[in-house]
Amino acid sequence: MKAAGLAAFWLAVAALFFYYFNHKINPNTVDELGDAPSVTLQRDLSSHYRAEVLVNGVKASALVDTGATSVSISRRLADQLGIQSNVAIRLHTANGDSVGYMARLDSVKLGGIEVHDVAATIVPNLDGDLLLGMSFLNRMDVRLYKGTMTLRQVAE
Numbered sequence: 434m435k436a437a438g439l440a441a442f443w444l445a446v447a448a449l450f451f452y453y454f455n456h457k458i459n460p461n462t463v464d465e466l467g468d469a470p471s472v473t474l475q476r477d478l479s480s481h482y483r484a485e486v487l488v489n490g491v492k493a494s495a496l497v498d499t500g501a502t503s504v505s506i507s508r509r510l511a512d513q514l515g516i517q518s519n520v521a522i523r524l525h526t527a528n529g530d531s532v533g534y535m536a537r538l539d540s541v542k543l544g545g546i547e548v549h550d551v552a553a554t555i556v557p558n559l560d561g562d563l564l565l566g567m568s569f570l571n572r573m574d575v576r577l578y579k580g581t582m583t584l585r586q587v588a589e
Contacts, residue, residue: 461474461483461485462485463485463486463487466484466485466545467544467545468544468545469544469545470545470585471545471583471584471585472484472543472544472545472546472583472584472585473581473582473583473584474497474584476580476581476582481497482496482497482582483497484497484543484544486542486543487540487541487542488506488514488538488541488563489514489540491513491514493510494561494562494563495561495563495564495565496561496563496565497565497570497582498565498566499566499567499575501564501565501566501567502567502568503552503553503554503566503567503568504538504541504551504552504554504563504564504565504568504569505553505554505555505564505566506536506538506553506554506556506559506562507556507560507561507562507563508555508556508559509562510562510563511536516536516538516555518534518535518555519534520535521533521534522534522554524554531556531557531558532557533556533557534554534555535552536552536553536554537550537551537553538550538553541565541569543584546573546584546585546586548569548572548586551568551569552568570584572586572587573585573587574586574587
């Protein structure tokens with residue numbers, strides 16, 4: 434009986450550590466962001482703004498990048514979403530030149546902000562699921578202040 438209590442204690446401690454560090458690594462989950470029309474993102478431990486988004490209704494991890502021209506999605510995510518493209522384009526990125534494929538996303542939702550008909554590029558060698566660039570962000574009022582990024586959708 435004493436061993437079961439000790440095991441329960443250590444499981445509770447492990448769960449608390451997991452919750453704490455998971456929140457520090459990924460502070461902007463779909464559940465945390467809610468449905469408000471204004472979204473405030475916290476920087477992660479690497480000082481980047483990352484968030485869970487819904488792309489065509491599918492949950493994906495996004496790196497918010499105000500320096501990226503468009504939304505970029507990984508080949509894996511494109512396959513999961515059933516998006517195909519044969520329209521190749523040359524990409525000039527911080528990692529050098531590569532080839533991507535033009536696509537359109539029905540919707541991208543970040544918290545309570547939802548944008549329809551978003552230009553995207555399928556990038557076969559993209560690390561992660563999604564890079565949230567200006568083809569989404571250009572419809573927002575974006576403010577950076579003391580480690581937070583606040584986005585508010587602007588009427589078109």
